[in-house]
Amino acid sequence: EAGVAQSPRYKIIEKRQSVAFWCNPISGHATLYWYQQILGQGPKLLIQFQNNGVVDDSQLPKDRFSAERLKGVDSTLKIQPAKLEDSAVYLCASSWPADTQYFGPGTRLTVL
């Protein structure tokens, strides 16, 4: 069974530029999560989807971050414009509803 796929693995951008990350969950997993992990900290949830609907986006900085999951499968997370403090690893995870979450390899973003 294929795991959670993410791309790109690494991204370096200048501040005020935009960037997008892609995630493809494990087949059949209805729930998809995006987490932000700043160096030295545990991951923090940005947004959770159930199929193509948003369940929780209370910690998403909506002035610069957006995410979509249009067909209930893969998802895109966008940052526009990026700030220095957005430098982090962005982790995507998927699960059956309310069950164990399985993580992708992450995207390491560096904002200069």
Add this chain to the structure above:
Amino acid sequence: AQTVTQSQPEMSVQEAETVTLSCTYDTSENNYYLFWYKQPPSRQMILVIRQEAYKQQNATENRFSVNFQKAAKSFSLKISDSQLGDTAMYFCAFMNWETSGSRLTFGEGTQLTVNP
């Protein structure tokens, strides 16, 4: 709001020995899951073990076992026969699907180093 505390930022152990990582959590809920995840330098989060709060029996997965003390809100991870490949950051995580939309709340992590 739930919180998860890992009081040991770093630990080290000799290969083949046993080590225990500590985790405490705070919640007013009764139904929840607890997890230990391992994060090697590649940064991928890998599930180590899972415990359902309604189960009294402690979960085990090969060399990994937990000591779940629900009343004390404690959830420690024991690694037996430590191997060099166990070197990683270990995160304790909490999930309550009834009130938190199944989000995971993570601790700050414990960096474990296994020495040869």
